[in-house]
Amino acid sequence: MRARVDDDESGRRQVHDACLEPCAIERGMRIIGGKWTGSILWHLKDGPVRFNDLSRMIGGASKKMITERLRQLEAQGLVKREVLDTSPVSVHYEITDFGRTALGFLDQLRQWSEDLPEGIAEASGA
Template sequence: MGPEYSEKKKTPGITAEPCGVPCPIERGMRILGGKWKASILWHLKDEPVRFNELTRQLDGASKKMINQRLTEMERQGLVIRTVLKEKPIAVSYRISTEGRSALHILEALKEWALDKAL
């Protein structure tokens, strides 16, 4: 490899300074980066959604996976679980204030993705 491969490309306005462990990007990805987490937040942005409806909206995700992510997100304070009925169990989820604070990130990601051709 020649020197052209070892040179780091600079992005204007972005500095590559060392960050603490974990760095803010890594912390953010730990919160939102789990598979289906961002999609779940996006689907909850307008109104509470019952679990079964959420599984229909997230076509391709298993109920087990969605349940795991919702449990994690509830523990992180991103969503709020409400029991609607005990037998048979019926629950709904809504986005918390903490979860809502991430929506601008997801909106920016959506706009960025719309500009990219695959």
């Protein structure tokens, strides 16, 4: 449902028919907008990656945070986890076909971010 905004007789803004559920952008951000989520998917785009290699690729994120995000992504069907029968046992992660559907706009986000005017990234704390 789409919200309609207009002014009443006193000039105050009134919202009519507001959405009770999150809009499509909000739903998408709830899935992909978590810290490190996009980075994890991006680093899995070229094929399976072992957990320790993935944690090295994502500088600044703790192993605990990466584990938490990977579990969320797996539960959402964006990432597949596979335990390898090696000695010692290791685990690798792979992006699913569904997860690959996010790569297009992640690449657009990457490009947009690279094209930001000088000073904007610094001002945002990035």
